[in-house]
Amino acid sequence: MSAETTTPATDNVSLYDVDNPAPVIEPPRARTKKTPKSTRTNFELYGWLFMRLSGVVLVVLVLGHLLIQLVLDGGVSKIGFAFVAGRWASPFWQAWDLIMLWLAMLHGANGLRTVINDYAERPKTRFWLKNLLYAATVFTVLLGTLVIFTFDPNIR
Amino acid sequence: MSTPTLEKSAASAESEAPAHLITVTFRVRRFNPEISDQATWQDFQLEIDPKERVLDGLHKIKWDHDGTLTFRRSCAHGICGSDAMRINGKNRLACKTLIKDINPSKPITVEPIKGLTVLKDLVVDMEPFFQAYRDVMPFLITKGNEPTRERLQSAEDRERFDDTTKCILCAACTSSCPVFWNDGQYFGPAAIVNAHRFIFDSRDEAGEQRLEILNDKDGVWRCRTTFNCTDACPRGIEVTKAIQEVKRALITRRF
Ligand code: HEM
Ligand code: SF4
Ligand code: FES
Numbered sequence: 001m002s003a004e005t006t007t008p009a010t011d012n013v014s015l016y017d018v019d020n021p022a023p024v025i026e027p028p029r030a031r032t033k034k035t036p037k038s039t040r041t042n043f044e045l046y047g048w049l050f051m052r053l054s055g056v057v058l059v060v061l062v063l064g065h066l067l068i069q070l071v072l073d074g075g076v077s078k079i080g081f082a083f084v085a086g087r088w089a090s091p092f093w094q095a096w097d098l099i100m101l102w103l104a105m106l107h108g109a110n111g112l113r114t115v116i117n118d119y120a121e122r123p124k125t126r127f128w129l130k131n132l133l134y135a136a137t138v139f140t141v142l143l144g145t146l147v148i149f150t151f152d153p154n155i156r
Numbered sequence: 157m158s159t160p161t162l163e164k165s166a167a168s169a170e171s172e173a174p175a176h177l178i179t180v181t182f183r184v185r186r187f188n189p190e191i192s193d194q195a196t197w198q199d200f201q202l203e204i205d206p207k208e209r210v211l212d213g214l215h216k217i218k219w220d221h222d223g224t225l226t227f228r229r230s231c232a233h234g235i236c237g238s239d240a241m242r243i244n245g246k247n248r249l250a251c252k253t254l255i256k257d258i259n260p261s262k263p264i265t266v267e268p269i270k271g272l273t274v275l276k277d278l279v280v281d282m283e284p285f286f287q288a289y290r291d292v293m294p295f296l297i298t299k300g301n302e303p304t305r306e307r308l309q310s311a312e313d314r315e316r317f318d319d320t321t322k323c324i325l326c327a328a329c330t331s332s333c334p335v336f337w338n339d340g341q342y343f344g345p346a347a348i349v350n351a352h353r354f355i356f357d358s359r360d361e362a363g364e365q366r367l368e369i370l371n372d373k374d375g376v377w378r379c380r381t382t383f384n385c386t387d388a389c390p391r392g393i394e395v396t397k398a399i400q401e402v403k404r405a406l407i408t409r410r411f
Contacts (some may be wrong), residue, residue, distance in 0.1 A: 015191055016191060021190045022190075024274065026273050027272060027337070028340065029340045030340040031284040031287045031341055039372055042410065044371070044377035049173075109234075119379075
């Protein structure tokens with residue numbers, strides 16, 4: 001009538017008993033009286049706002065970018081050095097790409113920071129993942145900015 | 157005439173069960189640290205009226221089949237918030253979930269709520285949950301002398317936070333939130349709901365302080381608008397909306 005076990009509950013019967021119970025499994029980073037420590041800044045507020053504002057601008061920039069690069073005028077096959085050189089001759093496209101680079105990188109980096117905060121359990125893992133993320137972001141943003149400003153169409 | 161009937165009900169209760177009863181399998185997540193460090197599934201076959209509740213099924217198991225089954229319940233009527241559990245993968249109150257509503261033709265799974273330490277079977281350590289609750293100062297704070305009569309409030313002012321007064325602190329919302337599962341430092345929906353209840357109360361004077369607490373890195377900004385909390389709340393509180401209202405109050409306060 002009852003008590004049909006899928007897995008025997010008596011596996012480790014010799015290991016644990018009333019005086020020597022199994023260790024309970026704590027969830028990662030449970031809240032205590034002392035944590036979390038208050039930081040009293042508006043950083044997360046501004047981060048949250050930035051995600052939304054940059055998202056709105058990115059809709060235009062990224063969709064426009066994809067349309068120009070992949071759909072109009074022969075699609076991907078037209079992309080080459082000459083095509084890039086031609087577009088970056090205009091300050092308008094330079095500004096477009098510069099703004100898109102900065103917004104997408106900061107937006108993506110902040111998004112990944114959230115993901116790391118959510119999923120990395122140990123403080124050390126979080127610390128290193130975030131440092132890796134920040135290093136990659138700074139590198140990509142600086143390199144991209146450098147290229148946009150110093151691009152030389154006559155390079156050989 | 158009476159003797160055979162007696163024998164029948166004792167010997168073959170299964171086949172002769174009254175017509176309104178059905179056979180339901182309860183698949184319960186069992187954990188007893190005094191036996192094993194592993195949690196296991198255990199199946200129980202019950203003859204039960206489908207109009208009864210999951211809590212009645214658990215009672216049947218505990219009283220008639222296996223007295224070691226451990227779970228919390230007090231009121232049994234959806235008021236005390238003791239018996240939130242994960243039933244068929246969704247957080248619900250066992251005392252408000254009718255068996256007929258959750259497809260009794262398949263085994264009904266019953267697990268402890270997630271994100272809190274399981275102590276035994278369906279009982280979890282609620283301490284981190286209540287710590288977050290305490291941290292938002294869920295009590296009336298006022299300045300000056302106490303009035304000699306009630307603190308009056310207009311019907312509209314009362315309406316402003318009516319929804320969040322309904323919370324029974326069952327933890328169904330907080331323990332359904334994926335952010336809370338992974339990061340117990342997050343205040344969680346229930347604490348924000350109970351902060352909302354005072355932030356938008358015209359009689360309370362510490363709204364600023366509570367907003368400041370929820371503005372911090374483990375406050376409302378960790379909410380990702382998953383809506384799990386709203387789906388889970390057995391009181392039908394619009395939990396996600398309450399969290400968004402706190403966010404909005406923080407932003408309009410700043411700008
Ligand atoms: C096309 C327009 C875009 C819009 C409207 C947009 C909007 C948003 C918003 C509102 C969030 C916050 C979600 C939350 O807090 O729950 C977010 C998160 C995120 N975004 Fe974007 N975004 C866009 C483009 C991009 C691009 C181009 C990237 C990559 C560079 C990106 C990467 C991310 C990441 C990694 C997250 C965090 C994921 C998460 O929170 O689960 N987004 N986005
Ligand atoms: S808001 Fe709803 S689900 Fe959350 S603790 Fe209160 S009653 Fe339970
Ligand atoms: S037992 Fe009180 S709410 Fe279910």
